[in-house]
Every structure is written in C-alpha cells, then in structure tokens.
Amino acid sequence: MKLQGTHQRSITRTADGRGARIMDQRDLPWAISWVELRSAADAERAIREMWTRGAPLIGATAAYGLAMALAEDGSDEALDRAYRFLLASRPTAVNLRWALDKLVETVRPLPAAERAAPAFARADAICDEDVELNRAIGAHGLELFRELHARHPDRPLNILTHCNAGWLATVDYGTATAPMYLAHDAGIPVHVWVDETRPRNQGALLTAFELAGHGVPHTVITDNAGGHLMMTGQVDAVIVGTDRVTANGDVCNKIGTYLKALAAKDNGVPFYVALPYTTFDADTATGADVPIEERSGDEVTHVSGEGGRIRVTASTAANPAFDVTPARLVTGYLTERGLVEKV
C-alpha cells in the first residue's frame, strides 16, 4: 500500500488497546508496513534496531512498551526491570528517559494491579501532547519562514535540513519539518535541500519521502554539498531537529549536524534548532556530558537501497551516530513557546 498524501500519526495504540502500532521505517520509501508491538521486548527491539526512530517517537514507543510490561506484571520489580531495559535501548535522545519517567510518575503511587490502564492512558497523552507541541513549533516556525522569505520575496525560500526530524521522527508533524509544511500550505514558496544523512540516509529515504508526500519542493544532496551551497548563497537558513539540548544550549543531533553549523556560521547563514520541551535536558550541563551512541560499523560499510543492501567498502568502519553542536553556533531555538535565542 503506497502511502498517499501528507503527515499522519506514526504511532497509535492497537485496536484492542493492549499494544502499539508503528510504521516500520526500515523499508521506506520502497515499502510501507505497519507492525504491532505486543510487549516491552517488542518495543525495545523496534527502538534498538530502528524500526522506529526519532527522539520524540522513541519516547512514545518506550512509553507504550512500559505500559505493556505493566499489563504483564504490575509489580515494582517488573516496573524497574522494564524501565532499565527500555532505557538502555538507545542512549542519546533524552525523550526516551523523559517518557519513561512520566510513566513511572503516573503509576508508582498506584497498587500493582491497577497500573496498566493508567500507563496506557499516559502513553496516549504523551502522543497527543507531542502532536500539539509540534503543531505549535510549526506555527512559530511559519512566522520565522515568513520573515525569512520577506528578505527575498522574488524567489523561493531555500532551507537546508539534516537527517529526519519529521512526522516519522515524532508522533506527527515533526519538529524541523512542521514549519516547512505550514509555510507551504500558507503559500510561501519553500524549497528544501535535504541532506542524505549518511550512514542510514534518514534524509534521502525519510525526509524526501515526507516532503514529496506533502508536495514540498526539495532536492536531495550529499552531506558534503551543504557548505558549498551556503558559500554560494543558495541557503537562506538551516533548520534541524535534535535528540537533546543541554542546560547550556548545546545541541546533540545526528552526526554531521555540527559540520553544517560550522559552515552556516562561516557563511552568515542562520542555524535554527527545532525542539519541544521534552527534548530539553536541564539536568545535563553541556554537550560533553551526553552519551553519544556508537552503532554498528555495518551501517557504514553497507548501504540499503531499493535493491537491498550492498557493501561499499572492503574495510571496517566507525559509526558515531550523533554529534554536539555548541550553543555558540546556534542562531535560535524554535520551540512550542516561540523562537528563543537561549533555552
């Protein structure tokens, strides 16, 4: 079934109310498959193997995973075991811990036998809130895009983005993509340079799929092209999502984001980071304190495409999955409360 049209919810509770239904993103855009998660183990695997990914979305998935664990066994021991198990699935996005902590906050005071239903309800609420947060980010981002376009009203607004911070990384709308959708719908001519985002190509595979589905003009580029485009005046602004913004405003995001921020700074291109409050980590002082996920080198030595997977080097590879962009390189943070220069 080819997904037609624009954004939608990438996670919902199953029809019987006892599981979670997610889009398995591993074969996008070539194939679209929805899978039902039926246990904490299902949720942990889907996060760890990146069937589903994106900071807010892995938080929502883990929340349902904890609810499913409590439906099996509502004891404190089971709660603590499932919390640790799900938290360990991926270390960098703070949303995972945030969502699990919200579930624990909800159920801890309750008797073991009465925890499952409130846990599922809290997971539902986390999803509903994420949609509203992203819609608000989009509304504020629309005004930002309107201002940016007013500087060059004779041509489209050229935006560069890295990785996927769209509805496939959240429950719906996305963070960095929300302004793109709303500006396009408001008749502001937007064109998006989409970094392929090696090694897993979330940009080429997912962001391009999203923008095409919404009819937003876009061009996929290599990760190495962004600096040239900025130097030659072809980028009006960069906007990215994030997996964690620390207390001092450092931004942890997909590997390669830092290089885009450096090029933006050097060329006087504004660099914006879109995030909901659930991605802000006041308890972590700086980006140096954030655990950077190291994924399998196989994600670098092999590339997945329409025809399957092929090896692209005879060597082994390192694969740090995130990097840190220092706050000094960030022009502004686009949040549900508006655009702020400091978080």
Ligand SMILES: CSC[C@H]1O[C@H](OP(=O)(O)O)[C@H](O)[C@@H]1O
């Ligand atoms: C709004 S999610 C943003 C963030 O999540 C992605 O990481 P991954 O695809 O590895 O889960 C990427 O860093 C996005 O920018």
